[in-house]
Amino acid sequence: MSGLADQSADNALWDLILPSLKNAGPLGPSGSDGLETFSVRHLVAAVQHGATANEVNAYISHFSTQHKATVQAQINSDVEGFPAIFYIVGSNDDSIIRAFDKAGADLHATYGDPPVPLLAFAVINSKIIGRDTSSTIATLLSLGADEKSIPKPFYSPFDVDHPEDGPQEEIMLEYLQDARTAWYKRRSTRKLLSEALSITQRYYLYRASQLSKPTGRQKDVAARHSSTELFAIPYFLIGQNAATELLTRSFLRYMLRRQKHPLVLVFAGPSGHGKTELARRLGDLLSLDLNVSDCTIVTRELELFGPRKPYSGAAEGSPLNNFLAAHHGRKCIVFLDEFEKTTQDIWNALLVPFDNAGEYQDRRNLKTIDCKNTIWILATNALDNCITSFCKRNGAIFGTDNSTTRAELLDELTSSMKEKFINVFSAPLTGRISAFVPFLPFSSEETCIGAHKYLLELANEVRKPICITPGPHEHLLGNIRLSIRADATVCKIITRDYDPALGIRSLRKAVTDRVASLLDSEYLATHEIIAEGGPVEDYSVFVSDGKIKVKQISSRPDHA
Template identity: 65%
Template sequence: MSSQSNIEDSDAGQVSTTESKPESTSYHTAEGEQPQSESITREASDSSIWDFRVPSLTPPVTFQPGGVDGCASFSIRDLIAAIQNGMSHEDVKTYMSHYNHSNPQLVSRSINDTIEGIPAMFYVIAANNDASIRLFAKFGGDVGATYGSPPVPLLAFAIINGKINEQDTTAAVATLLSLGADGFTIPKPFYCPFDEELPSEGPPDASWKEAWEAEKTLWCQPPSIQKLLTEAINITQRYYLHRSSKLTKPTERQRWVAARHDSTELFAVPYFLIGQSAATNLLTRNFLHYMLRRHDQPLVLVFAGPSGHGKTELARRLGALLSLELQISDCTIVSREVELFGPRKPYVGADEGAPLNNFLAANNGRRCIVFLDEFEKTTADIWNALLIPFDKGEYQDRRNLKTVNCSKTIWILATNALDKKIIDFCDRNEAIFDEDNSTKREKLLEELTSAMRDDFMSVFKPPLTGRISAFVPFLPFSRSETCVGAHKYLLELTNEVLRPINTKPGPEEQLLGNIRLKIRSDVSVCKVVVKDYDPELGIRSLKKAVRDRVASLLDIEYMSMHEVISEGLPMEDYSVFVSDGRVRVKSVGMPQTSQPSVLSDR
């Protein structure tokens, strides 16, 4: 089921209807006392269950660090109240950094304090800003925090928060998992398998034996909580939980090396991509090797695979998570090195410099990422120009002819030249997708990367090939992964139409808005949509399928209403579901002129 599932069908968005604060409706375990699991049964009364809401806090007099007179000390309560009342992430960062600068221990000492009895991290999750979650974790915020008795984990609260507040919390869930939150606090039957519909009341009793025996999942025993979690969790969140259960956790040495180079976020990359576990594993392995050995040469990677399968997305995620500057150069518009790097002084145009030249000069001696997209479109002139930067880690700034140190630059050559090799290999060796057989999979990946190197050499010649650090294959999506890809665009559509109507002509115009789009049985909807998946187009084919199969139907249904489109209209509910193998879109609770809009699965 989806986090967008029909709220009007159930009152499960709030397990308890009491308006009292959560701390008064929860039972806390005394310090040092073990939870009394025997007293928590599936027949437990809902009257004792937290309603998954945090109290509303009075905003502070000012959001300014230091308060009105500049002398106020750090207050976690004031910070949380400010966040709850609309403080931007940048202002949160400024506030925390201000106090951390004067006393590095000040913020971390109180970051996990409770407000109205609830740990501060629960309020951060309720605000649903993944950047703020990551910031709090950096200052020591506990992503494994719990509240109540039996203790509800922060991860579960993040999922259910989407249902309670009618918002998409998928990014928050992925962020918590990437920061080390224990995915097994969510009972495994909720996400294994992740691409099958859950019964409306939750997984069947027969699948729960291990879950009941695990102390960390006691919070989920009451039937009302199971129903709420079922309605809240969506296929993408289930996918990330499934993926988290399969990922090998980094060793202490790996963490230590990464931390020494301020790169611990490297281990978070797999939690933000669809599929491509082989690519993220190879990237992590080579990145760690590079940091361990302190090479004078830069790290040079070839990202190869069919279009639309995550090459650019992985580069962007790596840059964002490691806070690295990223330069993307489109190689379809360059054929000579002067077009890529710019003319040398004193030729015309040298003073302005080309974007790539200026980027390398600005990041002299610093770690950064250069992404050369569609590298197969380049010529030998450019290949030769890259030999010295790749080999010696040096580059000559075309504006002033000074040497730039680019030994810490991460070069990524993205190419579709090896697509056929990769797709044919995957068709012949389906075991390459089997993450449960790591030995066989590792052997196949070695065979594939070796074949990729040979093919690359035949196109780009030995001098350039000899300077490549690693070949990273991007594989076609599996059937279940395509469902997650389709859901990505369903979530985007949901967030897009939720925005308010704006009839003013211009870039901010929004004629389709004020809509709560609810995806009932998101797995079933996605399985119809992914019939349009094309391995050669990848994620783009799924984006088009969502537009053609869902967005177009929403447009038709929306336009069938007689009410004039105007600003200030009340929110309207629309439901997306599958009936008779076809996707349907239906207005909920509004007068209609016709049957629900429908599209065949063919």
């Protein structure tokens, strides 16, 4: 035996519950001169009481401009014994965490003796607040939090359920010698961590351990273009390492050489494999507006861009035309979905904004619009056979640790994609493409994360308060805290319904059929009437005799 300290889990949990701070009023400068002293206590108290990310950003920005030294001196101070950043992570709000990070918050902060790292607190916080904290984990990792502060056996492999007390002690002995994981000596904290870690959180930790960190020059180039969040994108996606790697590479080369033409990318791969998700993450993280055009409903260029002045309808313009005009000279994203449904007429029309120094003529007034900073993404399924057949021949592309081999395989694949694209869409259009970005079939382990994604969506939906008022806001299945025991096992059963042709979205129906339907039946079996303001009811999803079961556990006095 290792002699790990034995303390009750309840005591350990209590140690990590943040004090409730008194709200000192709304954030914002005050006083006769329009200024007040920056107070990190005031700030974290406001966050505890519901301050928005915009309010936090405005408060920090104001004092960072006027009193930068004061902000830097206080941002990492303690409030009631806890580092201020613990309160921010406790809010479970990604945007507020990013605001504190930009102000200089220490993401390696610890609390207690032995010191519990911020990342471990973020995991355990899901038990404290009764809500999923996976997005917070991904945000911290994307900002540089050290995944090694949590012992590797907790998340590698990520698709295996651990014993209730965590990995076996003999496996963990070597980690007790590492100062970063000394907090693990408390058996009670180990138990809390094991109970709180979901399969998605384990996946994010595992993924972070596999990702290469950006070089100094890469970070410098991105910073000069206000695009450092580009490096955060892989932390939020399921799989698609090849796609995020090639996307990042294309962006960096484009920014490095300050191209005069727009960046034009082809996102190719089967439906439900993350093409739209990656575009949305790119827009969210880089704070870029995104226009999505459905190419299934356009066959002519005037349907996409609108008629030219003075023809009828020119004054209204089209959604895409008006979006480009509104973003004259600014960086933005245009996503042309299901591009294979378009015609030669549209391909020819796109040659102008793709080339010609990125200039485009507003159809409403014939004014020239600068589109060289527009990022064009052509999403298509036309290359599916090319990608899937390549992956069948070269399975090593999924998990090879040899970066040279992986790079060679990706170069070979993108060359094949380019040849196929020429055959389908013509050489002139292909000549304007900056890069081909392949979306590969998911591994069996990755499909488990997809199943858990929809389980989390179900849990978030039923956690909402009950509303019995008829109409659009009616919500009869609510006030439910849904826990998933042995989530890896549950997810593996759900993935039996996985359809590669539909991708991850095929698992939405599987969750509905295998879990949501059972929850509905268990909920309706209660004789109590449905009423607003009742106690939170606990339901558990688990596996028994190889089948998924849902059972009500209890009702708690706390309210939703």
